[in-house]
Amino acid sequence: MTQYLLAVHGDVDEVAADTRTMEELQPLFEATARFNDKLQAEGAYVFAGGLQTIDQATTVDNTGAAPIVTDGPFVESKEYLGGFWVIEAPDLDAALAWAKEASRACQETVEVRPFQEEPEA
Structure with a gap:
């Protein structure tokens, strides 16, 4: 099976202006937990994680002389990577079906991207 990254993208402006309380966010956390449980039960779950906000990011560039x-993300963008899942799916259609459920659960846009296959030795 192929592994896919389901990347959760959030809107930077929404995060800065987010005034939702924990009580308002709790249903999203619960829906995401149910989605995680379903991924695990169906054998598609590899790894998942939520990320701290972009103000916690640090960028390292060691491509030059030094x-x-x-501090912060490398590029200026309206979107940020808020979290992700790594799943196994038989094909892109199955991965897209999981992404639709993920997007519904976390109420954010989800990008689907297959991992590169390992080159044969």
Whole structure:
């Protein structure tokens, strides 16, 4: 089976202006937990994680003469990576079906991308 990344994208402006309470967020957390349980029960779950907000990011660029370490994400963007799942699915259609459920659960956009296959030795 192929592994796929289901990347959760959030809107930077919405995060900055987010005034939702924990009580309002709890249904999203519960829906996401149910989705995780379903992935595990059906054998598609590999790994998942939520990420801290973008103000907690640090970028490292060691492509030049000396490493450069800077606070925050490397690119300016309206979206940020808020979390992800790594799943196993037989094909892209199955991965897209999981992504539709993931997007509904977390109420965010979900990008689907297959991992590169390992080159044969």
